[in-house]
Amino acid sequence: MFSLFDCPNPILFGHGNSALIGEKLTELGCKKVLVVYDMGIKAAGIADKVLGFIRAADIEVVLFDKVEADPPDYLVNEAGALGVSENVDGIVGIGGGSSLDTAKGARLLLSNPAPINQYFAFRNVPGEMDGIIDKNLLKPLIVIPTTAGTGSEATPGGIITDTKKNEKFPIHCLVSLAIIDPELTTGLPSGVTAATGFDALCHSVEALTSIKPNRLSEVLAKESIMLIAKYLPIACRDGSNIEAREAMALAATLGGIALRGPGGGIPHDIGKFIGIKYHVPHGTAGGCLLAETMKFIAPCVPDKVRIVAESMGAEVCADASPEMIGEILCETIRKLYWDVNMPPMNSFVNDKAELVDNAASLFKGKSQTPRPLTSEAVAEILANSYDNN
Amino acid sequence: MFSLFDCPNPILFGHGNSALIGEKLTELGCKKVLVVYDMGIKAAGIADKVLGFIRAADIEVVLFDKVEADPPDYLVNEAGALGVSENVDGIVGIGGGSSLDTAKGARLLLSNPAPINQYFAFRNVPGEMDGIIDKNLLKPLIVIPTTAGTGSEATPGGIITDTKKNEKFPIHCLVSLAIIDPELTTGLPSGVTAATGFDALCHSVEALTSIKPNRLSEVLAKESIMLIAKYLPIACRDGSNIEAREAMALAATLGGIALRGPGGGIPHDIGKFIGIKYHVPHGTAGGCLLAETMKFIAPCVPDKVRIVAESMGAEVCADASPEMIGEILCETIRKLYWDVNMPPMNSFVNDKAELVDNAASLFKGKSQTPRPLTSEAVAEILANSYDNN
Numbered sequence: 097m098f099s100l101f102d103c104p105n106p107i108l109f110g111h112g113n114s115a116l117i118g119e120k121l122t123e124l125g126c127k128k129v130l131v132v133y134d135m136g137i138k139a140a141g142i143a144d145k146v147l148g149f150i151r152a153a154d155i156e157v158v159l160f161d162k163v164e165a166d167p168p169d170y171l172v173n174e175a176g177a178l179g180v181s182e183n184v185d186g187i188v189g190i191g192g193g194s195s196l197d198t199a200k201g202a203r204l205l206l207s208n209p210a211p212i213n214q215y216f217a218f219r220n221v222p223g224e225m226d227g228i229i230d231k232n233l234l235k236p237l238i239v240i241p242t243t244a245g246t247g248s249e250a251t252p253g254g255i256i257t258d259t260k261k262n263e264k265f266p267i268h269c270l271v272s273l274a275i276i277d278p279e280l281t282t283g284l285p286s287g288v289t290a291a292t293g294f295d296a297l298c299h300s301v302e303a304l305t306s307i308k309p310n311r312l313s314e315v316l317a318k319e320s321i322m323l324i325a326k327y328l329p330i331a332c333r334d335g336s337n338i339e340a341r342e343a344m345a346l347a348a349t350l351g352g353i354a355l356r357g358p359g360g361g362i363p364h365d366i367g368k369f370i371g372i373k374y375h376v377p378h379g380t381a382g383g384c385l386l387a388e389t390m391k392f393i394a395p396c397v398p399d400k401v402r403i404v405a406e407s408m409g410a411e412v413c414a415d416a417s418p419e420m421i422g423e424i425l426c427e428t429i430r431k432l433y434w435d436v437n438m439p440p441m442n443s444f445v446n447d448k449a450e451l452v453d454n455a456a457s458l459f460k461g462k463s464q465t466p467r468p469l470t471s472e473a474v475a476e477i478l479a480n481s482y483d484n485n
Numbered sequence: 486m487f488s489l490f491d492c493p494n495p496i497l498f499g500h501g502n503s504a505l506i507g508e509k510l511t512e513l514g515c516k517k518v519l520v521v522y523d524m525g526i527k528a529a530g531i532a533d534k535v536l537g538f539i540r541a542a543d544i545e546v547v548l549f550d551k552v553e554a555d556p557p558d559y560l561v562n563e564a565g566a567l568g569v570s571e572n573v574d575g576i577v578g579i580g581g582g583s584s585l586d587t588a589k590g591a592r593l594l595l596s597n598p599a600p601i602n603q604y605f606a607f608r609n610v611p612g613e614m615d616g617i618i619d620k621n622l623l624k625p626l627i628v629i630p631t632t633a634g635t636g637s638e639a640t641p642g643g644i645i646t647d648t649k650k651n652e653k654f655p656i657h658c659l660v661s662l663a664i665i666d667p668e669l670t671t672g673l674p675s676g677v678t679a680a681t682g683f684d685a686l687c688h689s690v691e692a693l694t695s696i697k698p699n700r701l702s703e704v705l706a707k708e709s710i711m712l713i714a715k716y717l718p719i720a721c722r723d724g725s726n727i728e729a730r731e732a733m734a735l736a737a738t739l740g741g742i743a744l745r746g747p748g749g750g751i752p753h754d755i756g757k758f759i760g761i762k763y764h765v766p767h768g769t770a771g772g773c774l775l776a777e778t779m780k781f782i783a784p785c786v787p788d789k790v791r792i793v794a795e796s797m798g799a800e801v802c803a804d805a806s807p808e809m810i811g812e813i814l815c816e817t818i819r820k821l822y823w824d825v826n827m828p829p830m831n832s833f834v835n836d837k838a839e840l841v842d843n844a845a846s847l848f849k850g851k852s853q854t855p856r857p858l859t860s861e862a863v864a865e866i867l868a869n870s871y872d873n874n
Contacts, residue, residue, distance in 0.1 A: 098499035103492040109700050110487035232621070311498050311735050312742075319704045346700050353701075 099308035099357035104252050107274045107349060111342065114146055114240055114277035117188070118153025124236035124272055126186030128156040130179040130206075132199040133190040134163035140283050142242050146190050158182040160202070163191060166257045166264065166372065167198040172212045176205025186236040192292065193246030193378070196239045197254030200269035207233040212256055216265035236272040242280045244331075244344035245292025245379050247299055247352015249274035257372070264368055276349055278342040286332045290436040293328040293344055294383030296320065297432075298363045299351035301386060305393060305400045306358030307466050317354040318407050323347035325408035325428075329435040362389040362477065365463040366455055373454075374444045384441050384485055387429035388477045394422025396466040401425055408432075433485055441482045452478045488697035488746035493641050496663045496738060500731065503535055503629055503666035506577070507542025513625035513661055515575030517545040519568040519595075521588040522579040523552035529672050531631050535579050547571040549591070552580060555646045555653065555761065556587040561601045565594025575625040581681065582635030582767070585628045586643030589658035596622040601645055605654035625661040631669045633720075633733035634681025634768050636688055636741015638663035646761070653757055665738055667731040675721045679825035682717040682733055683772030686710065686821075687752045688740035690775060694782060694789045695747030696855050702743040707796050709739035714797035714817075718824040751778040751866065754852040755844055762843075763833045773830050773874055776818035777866045783811025785855040790814055797821075822874055830871045841867045 108116070121129060129150065137143045138161055150157055160175045179187060179202055187206065189199025201212045207230070208215065241249045248254060252270040257263070284292075300320040303313045327343035334340070367382025374381070394401040398418035405412050405425040412424055433440075445451050455478050456471040463469050497505070510518060518539065526532045527550055539546055549564045568576060568591055576595065578588025590601045596619070597604065630638045637643060641659040646652070673681075689709040692702045716732035723729070756771025763770070783790040787807035794801050794814040801813055822829075834840050844867050845860040852858050 098497055098502060100495045100497055101492070102495040103490070106489045106491045107701060108487055108489055110698070113487055309499070311731075312496060312738065315708045315735075315739065316704060319708075342700075346704075349701065350704065 097308065099306070099310045099313070099359070101310055101312040101357050103250065103353045105250055105271045105274050107250060107276060109276045109346065109349065111279055111338070112277060114275055114280055115149050117146060117149050117238060117240065117275060118155060120238060120273055120275070121150065121155050121186060121188070121236070122153050124186060126155055126236055128158065128182070128184050129186040129188050130158045130160060130175065130182065130184045130202065131188045131190065132160045132163060132175055132202060133195050135161060137191045137195065137242055142280055142283070143190060146188070146240060150188065158184055163195045163198045165194050165377070167194045167201065167255070168257050168259045169212050170259060172198055172201035172256055173205065173210045175199070175202035176210055176212070179206045184235070189237065189239040190242060192241070192243040193248040196241060196246070196248040197256060199237060199239060200254040200271070201256050201267055203234060203237045203269055204267065206235045212267065213258055215267050216256070216258070217268045237269070238273045238275060239271050240275045240277065240280065241348070243284060243288060243292040244281055244341070244348040245295035247296065247348050247355065249276060250349045250352030251356055262372065264372070276345055278338065278345040281341045281345060282336050282338065284335060286335065286437065289332050289335065289344070290328070290438055291377040291379035291383065292348070293324060293331065293379070293436065294386070294438065295379030296344070296348040296351040297324045297328070298367070298379070298382045298386055299355040300324070300347070301390070301404050302361040302364060303351070303354040303358045304404055305397055305466065306361060307464055308358045310357045313354040313358055316350040318403060320347040320350040320354065321404055321407040325432065328432065332436040359464060361465050362392070362463045362469065366459055366474070366478070369455065369458060376444045380439060383438060385477060385481050387426045387433070387485065388480045390429065391422040391426040392473060392477055393465060393467045394418050394425065430485060438485070440485050445482065448479070448482050451482070486697065488695070488699045488702070488748070490699055490701040490746050492639065492742045494639055494660045494663050496639060496665065498665045498735065498738065500668055500727070501666060503664055503669055504538050506535060506538050506627060506629065506664060507544060509627060509662055509664070510539065510544055510575060510577070510625070511542050513575060515544055515625055517547065517571070517573050518575040518577050519547045519549060519564065519571065519573045519591065520577045520579065521549045521552060521564055521591060522584050524550060526580045526584065526631055531669055531672070532579060535577075535629060539577065547573055552584045552587045554583050554766070556583045556590065556644070557646050557648045558601050559648060561587055561590035561645055562594065562599050564588070564591035565599055565601070568595045573624070578626065578628040579631060581630070581632040582637040582644070585630060585635070585637040586645060588626060588628060589643040589660070590645050590656055592623060592626045592658055593656065595624045601656065602647055604656050605645070605647070606657050626658070627662045627664060628660050629664050629666065629669065630737070632673060632677060632681040633670055633730070633737040634684040636685065636737050636744065638665060639738045639741030640745055651761065653761070665734055667727065667734040670730045670734060671725050671727065673724060675724065675826065678721050678724065678733070679717070679827055680766040680768035680772065681737070682713055682720065682768070682825065683775070683827065684768030685733070685737040685740040686713045687756070687768070687771045687775055688744040689713070689736070690779070690793050691750040691753060692740070692743040692747045693793055694786055694855065695750060696853055697747045699746045702746055705739040706743040707792060709736040709743065710793055710796040712736035714821065717821065721825040748853060750854050751781070751852045751858065755848055755863070755867070758844060758847060765833045769828060772827060774866060774870050776815045776822070776874065777869045779818065780811040780815040781862060781866055782854060782856045783807050783814065819874060827874070829874050834871065837868065837871050840871070
């Protein structure tokens with residue numbers, strides 16, 4: 097019933113500390129590292145900044161700058177192969193969840209045979225390192241997130257897309273150190289800030305309303321939700337506002353830690369399908385379902401939904417009915433969509449009926465949720481999200 | 486400057502889940518375990534309850550019920566030797582910090598040569614397992630705290646007394662699982678509840694006001710302080726109040742996690758000395774210095790001291806001077822001493838002048854604190870704590 101709490105990744109959080117990466121790699125014994133990132137991070141000048149810090153510590157770098165969203169298995173294999181052929185003794189991931197997860201996958205392949213697909217893990221076996229030969233052989237990995245959303249820096253896992261099956265699978269991979277430097281996120285465009293911010297919000301809300309309650313996660317999730325409701329609109333309007341960026345970076349990391357035990361709910365489960373099918377960012381795909389999901393589960397977990405609503409600053413009177421609490425939170429989240437210009441579903445889904453039919457048959461009974469997920473319920477959540485967000 | 490955040494111990498928190506220990510030991514592959522506790526736990530009927538759960542899972546038990554406060558090295562050696570001679574494949578610690586720390590020490594000795602003293606670790610080398618042969622050989626350890634204070638369940642370390650040097654030293658030892666069941670604390674006497682509650686309060690306050698700031702720890706510490714200020718008096722007045730017991734158990738665990746990165750300050754440093762010299766519980770010894778310590782550091786970290794004061798429910802006006810904030814918090818903590826009947830220092834220290842002189846020469850410049858600790862400062866904190874608490 098209760099879920100486990102832990103945070104095995106060591107996290108170093110604070111302004112300007114990406115400059116410490118050279119020192120930290122040296123402490124870990126690294127002399128030549130594979131650096132994994134994407135072209136966006138390169139274009140934003142963030143990669144060069146961090147590479148400068150690494151080189152300043154006399155550490156050689158091997159670059160892999162081809163990361164793609166929803167990291168495909170073949171790129172993970174390619175990054176791993178590059179690291180092996182260059183005989184690196186460590187790895188650095190810089191970027192959003194895709195870069196961090198690609199780096200995690202590549203880390204496994206530095207000391208285990210390719211391809212990555214044989215290390216896909218499955219839900220409900222936390223801690224199991226499927227197929228990994230020897231955890232002690234894993235080479236050091238430092239991750240530096242440049243978005244405030246995925247929480248990948250805070251979790252010992254990653255999500256890789258199996259391109260043959262067109263499906264996402266988890267891998268298990270700790271990081272040696274996560275360096276979170278809010279300064280690196282000041283250049284994020286507003287749209288990315290909003291999408292990744294909603295990803296973090298989903299993590300925290302899903303953690304708090306999970307069917308596997310966790311009093312420690314709740315503490316982190318509540319703070320995370322409060323920070324996001326207050327600071328996400330500011331970070332979207334004024335990307336250079338460092339107070340808002342710091343708050344969002346903290347909120348995302350708290351959300352990542354909080355979610356680990358309780359596990360995701362409806363927005364992440366159905367959102368994963370929407371993200372792949374309609375090629376929208378993970379945070380947009382899940383985020384667009386959050387408001388209606390809360391209305392749906394409120395009758396079963398009104399106290400938890402009240403905590404979410406109040407953490408977001410909504411006023412909920414003491415004698416509000418469960419349905420009323422759900423309505424209030426749904427509208428509060430919807431207002432946040434508008435405040436941060438989240439793209440409505442009709443901007444990326446052409447055929448509403450097709451989506452509703454597909455999802456209803458795919459997800460009936462599939463999501464871990466406090467209220468049984470019938471196909472009618474899936475259809476209603478999707479139709480209302482499409483019509484009203 | 487910033488400190489690391491992590492929580493490597495997996496924690497299972499919630500009512501009644503000590504009943505899961507048999508199942509969890511079985512998952513860890515244990516068939517015969519050393520169970521480490523003290524006579525108080527035995528007298529309270531807690532040991533028998535937990536032993537029943539273990540035996541119900543067909544796991545054999547070897548009992549070590551001789552734990553003492555400020556766990557002495559020779560008892561750790563004795564527990565370890567018993568486990569080795571009985572060829573146990575796992576270990577369980579039940580009790581306060583002393584039982585948990587004794588179990589941690591014994592765990593090291595199940596797969597490493599005695600005595601424990603050769604594995605004493607030193608500050609500022611987190612993660613280092615001094616002298617440990619192979620971490621992978623360590624046998625599973627489950628800890629079940631029965632007080633809400635030490636946070637030992639949440640940390641990968643313990644404190645053992647070197648009886649030759651009459652000094653306390655840290656050891657590094659993860660736990661495989663911490664099971665926190667607030668129900669087990671309902672029988673704690675009021676005095677133990679108060680002392681251990683103040684230990685937890687010190688952890689959280691010292692974490693929040695540390696010179697090694699940590700935004701993640703702050704989130705946990707703030708919630709912990711809030712819970713203690715609200716629920717410690719209730720738990721002391723009415724031990725069977727399960728809401729208060731749950732809040733205190735959560736607060737203690739949060740405090741343990743929070744303190745790990747930032748590290749302790751004046752109350753723990755000088756308190757350790759007072760505890761050993763005057764044979765008072767760790768929580769009483771550190772706790773009695775907390776009020777005056779806050780007044781002392783307030784001029785240097787007024788914003789942090791304000792957060793502590795406000796988390797404790799004190800009203801601090803917006804333009805309060807640093808000194809005023811320190812005074813307000815000092816009085817708020819002092820009120821909590823009285824509310825929970827903390828023994829005043831003059832009830833266990835006979836010679837005030839001797840204490841002040843000893844401590845002033847011992848601790849001058851020794852504690853990691855936001856304000857330099859002169860011998861005059863030590864003397865003032867001690868004298869005021871003696872006179873005014």
